[in-house]
Structures are given as C-alpha cells and as structure tokens.
Amino acid sequence: MSKHTVTIEINGSSFTREVDSRLLLVHFIREDLQMTGTHIGCDTTHCGACTVLMDGRSIKSCTLFTIQANGKSLTTIEGLESGGKLHPLQEGFHEEHGLQCGFCTPGMIMRAVELLGKNPNPTEDEIRTGISGNLCRCTGYVNIVKSVQYAAEKMKAEVA
C-alpha cells in the first residue's frame, strides 16, 4: 500500500497526515481527524450523509480518496457555527423541525449550504431537486424544504 503525505484544510485548520492511497476522504475525516459529524449511510454514493464542501462545492466524501483532497479546503458540519452563532441552516432545521434521527442532517445541511450559495431565492421545486442527492428516511422532506426556505429568508435579511 503506497503512502502519501497530504495537507488538507478543514474548517479553517490545516492538517498534514500520511495516508494510504486507498483511504476514503470520509474515513480520513471521521477516523483520522475524529470529526464524526459527517456520516456514512451507503456504499454507492446515493444517500448523501457524507456530504461536505470542498472548495465551496458540495461533494460526497465517501466517493473521493483522501489524496484527491490534497491541497483543498473542506468545510464539514462542525465548521458551520461561527463565534457561537449557528448558521441560518442549522437554525432553520431546528426551528422548522427539519430533522428527526439526525443521521442525514449534517449532509443535508452541507448540501443546502451550496444550494443557497448558488441560488439565494430557490423555489420549492428547486430545493427539492437540489437536495435529491441526499436521502432522509424520517421527515418526508416537507420540513427540510421549510428549513431551507427559513434559512434563505434569514440569509437575505442578513445581507440586507
């Protein structure tokens, strides 16, 4: 097994580690760095529980090798809260009851961060399509849609 040295920025801190070439990024995040907010729900890139941002783009971290993230900047669910203040999406999921078991929630929120970054005024259909790479088995998505709408409103108000 060949080893590689990688330097990856996660939530503003830089980590340099020697990793196996086959180590999946999600295992690097969860096990090497012990940030367990990013979850694993499948083995075929369908569920989206492992979604994180890489250079601002949402990716499924179960489908990237760690070495592919070398030199990149990642954001995980642990990096959203700043200065003791929740991200509007975290707040939205709590206010609109957008989570139940909580297992899909970090991935769902990270996906929605990119969605609202690209489209601050999404329609309901655009939200539904936008999160269709993330599965939730508990909520039936109704309140997740409302949570994203809540965050969109809040983010617009913050900008204004």
Place this chain on the structure above:
Amino acid sequence: MKELKTSAEVGGMGHSVKRKEDARFIRGKGNYTDDVVLPGMLHMDIVRSPYAYAKIKSINTDKAMAIPGVHAVITGEVLKGYNLHWMPTLMSDTQMVLPTDTVMYQAQEVAAVIADDRYIAADGVEAVEVEYEPMKAVVDPFKAMEKDAPILRTDKEGKTDNHIWHWETGDAEKTEQVFKNADVVVEEKVYLPRIHVCSIETCGCVASFDPAEGKLTVWMTTQAPHAIRTVFALVAGHVGLSEEKIRIISPDIGGGFGGKVPIYPGYVIAVAASVVIGKPVKWVEDRSENLQADSFARDYHMTVEMAASKEGKMEALRIKTIADHGYTDAAANPSKYPAGMFSICTGSYDIKTAFTEMDAYYTNKPPGGVAYRCSFRVTEAVHAIERIVDVLAKKLGRDPAELRLQNFIQPDEFPYKSALGWEYDSGDYPRALKLAMDKIGYEDLRKEQLIKRSKGELMGIGICSFTEIVGAGPSKDFDILGIKMFDSCEVRIHPTGKAIARFGTKSQGQGHETTYAQILAEELGIPYTDIQIEEGDTDTAPYGLGTYASRSTPTAGAAAAKAAHKIREKSKKIAAHLLEVSEEDLEWEVGKFSVKGSPEQSKTIQEIAFAAYTNHPQGLEAGLEATHYYDPPNLTFPFGSYICVVDIDPKTYAIKIRRFIAIDDCGNIINPMIVEGQIHGGLTQGLAPALFEELIYDEDGNILNGSLMDYLVPTAVETPNWETDQTVTPSPHHPLGAKGVAESPTVGAPPAIANAVIDALSHLGVESMGIPITPFKVWQVLKDKGLAA
C-alpha cells in the same frame, strides 16, 4: 384541540416546543454507534455467501490470517467450540450465528475477519477461501409448500416439510354460512412484497469485553436494549456472561423503524470476538449488506374475500394468507401472536363475522418479518381491508367514500368489540373521513374526474380509512420470549427542583427527550427545559421492552404520568408539613399545592423538592423519586382517513401524486409539531412500497436490487408536499388520553395510493394492481387490454 393546561414556559402537553435533542444533531455532535472509538479497538468485516442455498465444503483462512494486521478469522467451527454457533430468534425459532455446514440465503454470514482497521478487515474478507456446493434454492413459498419440495430446515430433527406455523382466528363455520347466503361476494388477491426499512444509519456495534472485570459493554444499534441484554445473558450465560456483567448502550440511533429490534449475527460475532481476543471490536455493516441480509418486512400473500348485502352492508370478511419468513422466523411479534396484530383486519367497519387463517413457510431468503413501522402486521391487515372495500364499491357501483360511511363503526358504539376479539377503545370514523373529504374537495374532484375521463385523461382518487392497534401490551396476553410488554419510567427530582427521568424505551428520532419531558411538565409543572431525559443504557435505565409498534407513548408515556402522580402524592405530604395543614386541605394545580379556599397559601413543586432533601417531615423518607412500571389495561386504537389524488401521464405512465390529505386521530397530542413530523415521515415510508420499493429475487435466490443503486428510496423529488390535519378522540384508558401516532401513516398511505392509481384506470377495466405500482406496470396492464402500444 383541547385547552392547554400549562404555560409555554412549562411546555406541557399540546405545546409545539422545539426539540431538545436537535442541539447536538445540527452541530454534528450526535453520538451514533459508528462514532464510538475505544483504545485498541479492532474492526470486523464479514464474509458472506454468494449462494442462496449451498453446502460449505471447506473454509480456508490461511491467506487471510497471513495478512499483516489480521488478528482472527471467526468461523462457525470456532463458535461451535463455545456452543455459540446458533441463537434463538425473538419468535423462539433458531438462527445460525455462523454456519458450520450449510448456508441458507444469499449474503448470509459465513465467517468474520477481525483486523486493525476496516480496510485490512476487508482485505481479509477477500482472502478467506470458501468452497461451496450449490443446491437448488426454494425461493417461492408456494413452491416451498409443494409435497416434493426439498426440506430446508434439516437442522430441525423430524422436520418433514417447510411449514413453520398455522394460525387462525374467528369463526370459520359462521363465516362460510354468511358467504353462502350473501347477495354479493368479492375477492381480491393482495400481495405485499418484501421490503426493507432502510434506515439511513445501518446496523452495527462496538463490543468491549473487559477481561479483568469480566464485564461486557456493547454499544449497539438497538431499539430494545434491555431485552437484548436478557437474551445475551440467556444465550451466553454458559460462557460466563451473566446479566449483571452485561451492559447494553443504545446511543443515538439513525432511524430504526423495526429493523433494529432483531439480534443479527454480526452483533453476536463481534461480542464473541471481543471476549476471545480481549479487545474492543467494532462492526458496522455496509448499506448493501444491510439491504441484503438484515430483516425484511411484509412478504404476505393474501386472498381477501368480503360478503355483503346488495344494499352495501358488509357482512363477513375472510382472509387466507401465505407468509414467507425466509430461512427462519425472525419476526419480533409478541409470543402469542405469530401473525402479530393481523386480526385488526376488520378495520374501521362494523363487520359482525370474520375468519382469518395463515400459514408461514421457510424459503431460501433472509430471515425476518419485522414490524416495519407498524404494530406487528397491521400494515398488511389494513391493506387487505382497504383494498377489498374498494373492490366491493366497484362491484356495487357505489362511491367508495359513501360505502365506507355506510359501514363505519359509529361513534356511540365504543368501546366496540370486533368480530376477531379486540375491544376498540374510542373512535369517530365518520368525522375523520368527512373532514378529509371537505379539505380535499371530494365532490368536485369526482366531477373533474368525469370530465377528464371523457377527454381520455387519467386521474384517480383513493381513500383509506384505517384503524390501527398499538401500544403492546397488556401483560396477560403480551410478552416477548416470556418478558411482559410493560414499560417503565424512573423520575428523580433534584433539590433545586430540576429533574432527570429514565425510561425503558429508546428513541430513534421520535423526539423522546422532548416529549417525555413535556409529559412530566404537564403532570408536575416543572418546565420541560428543567427535565433531562435518558434512555438506552441498561446500567442506569429501568427495564423496558423498547421502542417499536408505536408503544412508547402508550406504555412508557403512561409510566411517566403514573410516576409523576407518585411524586405528587409524596409532594402533598411534604406540602402539608410545610404549610402546617392536613393533606385533605390541599389541592393541586399545575406546579403547586395550595390550601383550598386560600390559594395564597401554597408551595411550588420546586419548594417541595428542596424540602424533600432539607426539611422532610419526620417519619417520611427523604428524597423525591418515583418509578412506575406501566402495564396497559388495553391496547390503543389510533385511526384516520387519507385521500390521495393522482394524475397519470398518458404517454409515459408516470404517476404523479397531485394531492394527499392525511387526517389522523391519535388521541390527545403531546407535541403537535413532532406529531406532524412523524406523519410526514410515515407517509413517505408508505409512498415507498406503494410506488417504488420491493426486494426482488430471481429463481436461484439471487437478490437483484441489493443496493441503493436500484432499491428505490424516494427522494425529495418523488415525495409530494403532504397535507395533514387531525381530529382528537382521547383514549379513555390511557392516563394522558394519548394513543401513539408514528406508524399510522405508513399503514394508511399504501392502500390510499394504490386505490387512487387503480381508480384512475378503473373505467378502462382495470380492477386490481399489485404494489409497487410502477409506470411499467401501468403500461403492462393497459397493453394487455390493447390500450397501449
């Protein structure tokens, strides 16, 4: 909605307070089983059978053991050395932990590799060499019952067929009489296919045996930690694991839905590995393993018949079912009910005569028959009755809503004794259906449908008016492996008036940390934010049978109310002492005892709690704690009416749910926001089998869709914007008047959707379609009638 007893700050019943557990989940600080890391922890991965039925000729572990970092390869022979290669199922059947000679289904566990990390463990799995001699699998239960079918369970001495059990209830003779004399008889074959709960978190555990203390701690994805501890003690007592040395911790659970009730071989192998190696062992299955090997749900082949008068009065119901249990009966039903609560099948209707019988068979498929988000086979029962009612309506040329209203059990007939023996506690079925019809504009939709049909457009309206039976259950009839199905709550009020309460149940997303605190807030007047709720640790929580079958509110929720009442009784003595009056002079209002006629003389629960530790009356024990084990006097019977409107694309046959209105009645509501969320989720898990999900096997027992590549869990795009509302008919026997809710929508949605799609095609002569109803099936049925190219 009844008037709220408590202020928003106290947050008792009826308040939509935000969930306490969210704080950790939205920050990524939940603590799920796979998040548990212990010093020196090893990882386990499992070798699985590629064949559905085969002899194992040999297992060679040499190459796997030669891989650096592999510590052990555990086979059936290794476990046999400890007599741990077989285990009981919760239905008193038997199941291999690891095989010594035969595999019985594809993806069955064959061996386990224990290694330094999960990658090396996976390498080890690849390197284990197993030589199989495949045999002809029996996949279809109708083939399993044939006289010359191979006998699958040769491990059972004297077994001469593949029959597991026969169960029947009702009056066969009387039912036959009514059918003979009836004006109208209808029949419908209803197959509910094999499906999977597919919680987003798969199953797994971290088993940690401490050789010095002889104590085993297992963090595991279980909905019933106490029952698991007892089963482990019963199964492994002979190797020194007695119950006080076993601690099961059920941490945060990423969805359960009944799939995390059974004991899977992986748990047991990980425990055995930790005991043998003396180090913690983690096992977390992949999604594909989860879909292919963990307990399935449904798989009931039902023949449903109804007899009625020409005026539409339902007179008798008869259902004959063939149940496919796979290679072992690994359902998790109460012992006396091998078919669960299937006998709720007379539904919401006043049907005086009924008979149902069922035969269960072994096949070469994974074991199970779990109650997937339903109270033990209620989903199957409701689908049967709600389909046959529509078939009868069609036969009589009657509107399906009108026929239901004609036959409902009436509000003044409760408590109602059903033909199959249940005593329904309360209900108002006409009110729920009429509310659903009003909200969706039923009459206008029927007019629109007529116009659409004349233009060749396909639109359908489907109804389901279900009655559930939940909250198992009264100890005289309900047990699992002999353990009675009570549940428990222990409350401790601290000197400063704050509290901790522990329960025998275990939330998997239902929000117990919030709703249980609300129940105690309602009964004690202590703000819900001041009450900490704990579940899932068998070393600290009182014994209970766990969370499934909508039993948490009916059992543990009632236990919380009863424990609070005990706290109040003692508080009254303390208040009388503090106020220097007799107990009879005191009255309770939310949060305090005051002197009758002199309300300014009072003591709050917080003042009383302080006194319980600092100034308790002589002759009374110090402290303020109570425990209650609640044995329900009856089950509860939630109900509701759902109406679904579908449009079918005449070119692609894509089925679009235009509207879906769900009226639920779960009695008194603890937290309306959480109830609504449960209904949204349950409806989506009802949509899934209606239109998308089915585990498909070929004739050799190969699973054809054993991953999320092709097992179609609905995304936000396929899921409609559910509309909900409620009626409230309290349970007369539950201390809070509550009934339980979370499974009603999973039970009620599939027949509503199926009825809608069939209704959209009924004028073309389509009378029946099996779920999941896909565009392909619509095309097929229309093609058969020469109506599609």
